[in-house]
Amino acid sequence: MSESTAREVWRAVLGDLQLQLPRPTFETWLKPTEGVAYDDHVFVVEAPNSFAVEWLERRIYHALQKTLKKVSGREFELRLKVKSEGDFYAVEQQAPAASNQVVSATPTAPPLFEMRSFNPKYSFDSFVAGPSNQLALSASRAVAESPGQTYNPLFLHSGAGLGKTHLLQAIGKTCASRGMSVLYVTSEQFTNEFITAIRNRTTEDFRRRYRSVQVLLIDDVQFLSGKEQTHEGFFHTFNDLHNAGNQVVVSSDRPPRELVSIEDRLRSRFEWGLIADIQPPDLETRMAILAAKADQMSVDMADSVIELIAKRVHRNVRELEGSLNRMVAYSQLMNVNITLESTLRILNEMAPESDARSIDPQRIFEQVAIFYALSVGDLMAKNRTKKVALARQVAMYLLIYELQLSPTQVGRLLGGRDHSTVVHGAGKINGEVTENGQVRKDVLAIKEAIFA
Template sequence: MTTDPDHIWTCLQAELRRRVPASTYDIWLEPLRFGGLEGDLLVLLAPAEVRTWIEQRFAAVLQAAGRDLLPGALRIELRPLADGPAAAARPRGARGDAPTTPGAGDAKPLFGPETERLNPKFTFEQFVIGDANRFAHAAALAVAELPAQAYNPLFIVGPPGVGKTHLLHSVGNYVRAYGGGMTVRYTTVERFTNEFLSALQNRDVEAFKQRYRNNDVLLIDDVQFLERKVKTEEELFHTFNALHETGSQLVLTSDRPPRDMDALQERMRQRFESGLLVDIRAPDEATRLTVLRKRVHHDGIELAEDGVLELIADRVAENIRGLEAALIRVVAYASLTDARIDRALAEEVLAQLYGPGAQRRRTDPPTLAAIQQLVAGRFGLSREELISANRTARVAWPRQLAMYLAREHTSESLPAIGRSFGGRDHSTVLHACKRAADRLGSDPEAYETVRALTEQLTGPHA
């Protein structure tokens, strides 16, 4: 078995991306740096000001990812970034060494108002076009070529991992390259919220407003997290109006359309719906294969036999992020075990993730009743108990989990899901989904439970 640190670190990053929401990874885990291997101990370096928080919240996730990568052969320890050997190689743009050219292809700075930088790898040239995303790609390109003249705002909707953020960054990178000096700012709703609250505490609201309103193009990711953030929604509403009135372009992404964001004020929904709304669906098989082939060519990966990519594309059908993570997992496993990348190896690795021979999708989506029955059985409950008014911990978590799965794997509206769970309203469903998502980001056992249930729901024998 080889111990190439580059492969270990790449594989661990892929595992962490798979285990936590994208916004959580970008804000808390992306700043981690590789600190070296000491026997079976892998050292990670974290900025000193957040190391304790990462240890408290993500220690279990880090250790679980390490065990999943190399069972029994890898331990992880978190050390302050300033104390480690990689401190000297800290990315330009980290605190104390701000970049001089915004948007340059350097690594993102770790903290501060410029944290959310554009990813130089996310461009229109690197975006794989298919039937599921063709319209969204065309709309994003039109906006990048003619900001505020084509569609304003542009609202991109789709489930996690299908390319929304890639298109968002592509718009920003295109404008910065060809926009004649137009200014671009990218952020997530979580970052916008944190900066706004910090500005309130420090009585620096005017500087915050200038930072977001003096831009030609504003890109906002994960708008769905705006729900129930009343003060943030108010500020974003005024920011939206200020930019729109001055002829600036807005591009936003969300995992669901504005009409399904029931906790938002009506005036905010109207702003979101005032331009063009485009959706991205799960990629078809041809698109999945193209993504894999492009990644293999770009990374110079040598495959021992044909059919490896077809196997991965068949097994991982829900999103691009999971597809690339599966490929990275296969490649890293081959490197760490000195094995050839053939169908047998790919089957072995994918079986660890999704179960032997199981496919990731079904022709027909699961029904609400099927999800309820499956979750109830998993936790030793009856379906009647699951949808009852019982609020004890024994029933509450399975119910939240079932609502989360219903939201993820059916096309039913929030009110319809609520009705199927004993006549609950849509706000209860939203709250349950948020609670479940938060727990999945910090509880490896809950994550594994969802993974297993998802496999049963989407497999051919579910």
């Protein structure tokens, strides 16, 4: 601990918290923070502004202090302070500089406003391309080059942690760098501001704020579900912007047709432009992401180490980067070289398999059966139809690779099937998960249901 810098210690804390907390909480409040100093009693962390400091102290101070103690092995008083310069990328529309400039009595431009903060790490250059995200990346670049002219609206959808927010903010930063007015908000922020405007009778200010921008970026639109009054406000905002030729980009965790709690007229408008999905990255892309991240952190890692992490963590990019952050930080804290053996040990310490082992095999059977619209009895029976055989092999794969059961144990659970049948079935799915995007997506969906 004595040889570790405050920044390294806090990076380890953030790596741990990234896997504990919801993404919006981590991205908004914790990612911009930085450890700056510590002594025998006090650990100092900087946040971008006083509002962030107040929020962290009020909402999750205990969790921060507890995780700091876990990582450092020592009891600190955690002290939060405001940074002298924020880490966020923020832009304002340019205001007139000369005091003797003639100002028109009739405004001809939208009112000035401060942009939502952009994460400086979210750019097109830092986005690692692969087969699973190429369409979404290409479409996002096209929109950033010609906002309002190509793919309007652009609708990005994927599971959690696969890069939707990264692409939205990359679009926003690119457009803002060209002097365009850009507004990035989550659907929760949109909803809260809309409700506040109604309560305070400032709906005209709300309309002017949202409908005067040239590029509107709405993240996680699925959270608008069931909010009828907010639907109405967003519907008119969308129409006004689209009719004026301004760009709208929306992200969600599912395609428009599956947003069943959102009004039909909104869903139909989401389908006017281009719908692009992002799938979980394959092994090669995961390795490329880790290599890029390690290079960004100035950490030298062998290919075998990168491959091990990529094989162990495959649900999404956020967990991939979080595991790498924690592994690197722990190795620095403990003064351990990053070798294949130490990486395996560190990963096991940071992400013990206890959660997986606590899952009952019956839960795996149930979730596999639900996903493939079968009964658990179908998996146990001698039925060899293609659909049942695939579902049974997926169950074999999950029992072996997630619960670490032996082929003999799995065979016994599946109605007495022999060892070689189980090895073949699980091995086949293991290969398909690497090579076949659809199978990988299906298996990840089942795993999310199992471990939810």
